Amino acid sequence: MSSPFNARAVIFDIGDTMLRERGLRYEAVEFAMNKLQTDGFVADSAPLHKEYLVRDQELTGHNVNHLFSNLEMVRGIFETHKLAKPEFLANSYLAIHRSFVLGAIQRDHRLVEMLEEISAEGWAIGVLTDGTTLEQYLLLEKLGVLKLIDAVTVSEDVGQSKPAFAMFKDISDKLKIPLNCCVMVGNDRARDIEGAQMFGMKSILVNEFNLESEPEEIQSILSVSEKLKTVFTS
Numbered sequence: 001m002s003s004p005f006n007a008r009a010v011i012f013d014i015g016d017t018m019l020r021e022r023g024l025r026y027e028a029v030e031f032a033m034n035k036l037q038t039d040g041f042v043a044d045s046a047p048l049h050k051e052y053l054v055r056d057q058e059l060t061g062h063n064v065n066h067l068f069s070n071l072e073m074v075r076g077i078f079e080t081h082k083l084a085k086p087e088f089l090a091n092s093y094l095a096i097h098r099s100f101v102l103g104a105i106q107r108d109h110r111l112v113e114m115l116e117e118i119s120a121e122g123w124a125i126g127v128l129t130d131g132t133t134l135e136q137y138l139l140l141e142k143l144g145v146l147k148l149i150d151a152v153t154v155s156e157d158v159g160q161s162k163p164a165f166a167m168f169k170d171i172s173d174k175l176k177i178p179l180n181c182c183v184m185v186g187n188d189r190a191r192d193i194e195g196a197q198m199f200g201m202k203s204i205l206v207n208e209f210n211l212e213s214e215p216e217e218i219q220s221i222l223s224v225s226e227k228l229k230t231v232f233t234s
Contacts, residue, residue: 011201014140017186067131
């Protein structure tokens with residue numbers, strides 16, 4: 001096993017690391033809102049759509065999954081706009097939204113190949129992600145990588161979100177590998193990268209759009225499936 005890191009495990013975030021999450025989320029919201037209007041559930045979805053994006057930005061918590069949406073948030077939007085049967089509308093919206101998300105995610109052959117090569121080099125592979133447990137496992141299965149993962153830690157199970165120490169300790173305990181022998185790969189500088197570094201881990205930032213330059217102490221790549229295997233394989 002050859003790499004610039006003295007480590008034995010690589011731990012991945014999911015959203016905007018393994019999966020193009022943010023763009024897919026916005027596409028799902030637009031599709032679901034438009035369908036509510038075309039199917040006659042609502043007369044004008046534009047103000048609902050606008051409010052959804054605002055509320056989604058404000059939504060936080062260890063049991064929140066932005067990609068799959070949130071029943072209470074959506075119901076609150078319909079109630080605010082004084083629409084009839086807000087509970088029915090909210091569940092209808094979620095059915096459309098989540099169906100779109102799951103239909104859009106396909107097996108990522110390049111990601112699978114990269115993880116297979118890393119595993120073959122002797123690295124343990126973990127996933128450390130904020131969200132809801134079942135939905136995060138669904139994402140891994142849809143991407144075709146679940147069988148390659150050695151351990152998964154999800155914030156809903158831990159009761160805290162990254163960068164809480166409990167999250168990093170949980171995945172370390174499951175892998176049975178100390179944190180200082182793990183490398184964190186994620187797209188969020190504060191939660192993934194600085195969080196990992198606080199607890200003695202190495203880290204790699206996935207900066208897909210290269211929006212800003214990174215400090216020298218933060219190694220960054222543009223794409224997991226395209227670039228990462230050159231770091232972790234000989």
